[in-house]
Amino acid sequence: MSERTFRITVRGAFEGLSEAQRAALLSAAAEHDVLFASYTKEGHLSYELAARADFTFRFLESGEADEDLVPAAARAEATAVAWLDGRGYGYKNLRSVAEDLSKAALGKRQRRAQASGAA
Template identity: 50%
Template structure:
């Protein structure tokens, strides 16, 4: 059974042209921070007022030793997507969370205790 890893790749847009800003504004509703999710393809959210972006990825790995590699893969995907679309970026950082290491809340402990 694999372990789910959530990877967050953050950065800033760097010197977008007016046309690029207009393009991003046109698609802003589909990339709202209030509707974020972790997906295999990566969910892009951005705020042009600051101008920051965040990609959120979910990946299943076999063991804890693969968590860091999932972060590297996510960063490569995010940077490739930005380059493919011609968006210059800077200050990229990556955060990985192994969901198997996240403590369960009260509800999660109750549900886990019910499973055989």
């Protein structure tokens, strides 16, 4: 079996933040800007707290079979919860979406490159 790459997105909203917590998040906002969002093994957090309370964690996982996707998503969500709980940040509406990149639709350029490589 070949190794597959999974992208897991965990979304939620901050809730009940104290003024100190809000200030801490706002001071670190540049590190968590949506424009620099990427999928990483450690998980990348992005938010725009000045605009809304929503946040997104992006995780990169791997596995060998379809069955590995659900546990990977569960690990990513647990990591996000641990990060939030470890800092005492309240949250709500936590949900995750996992995607197996080996099954993702190819874009026009990718299909063209694949066709030219096969010829």
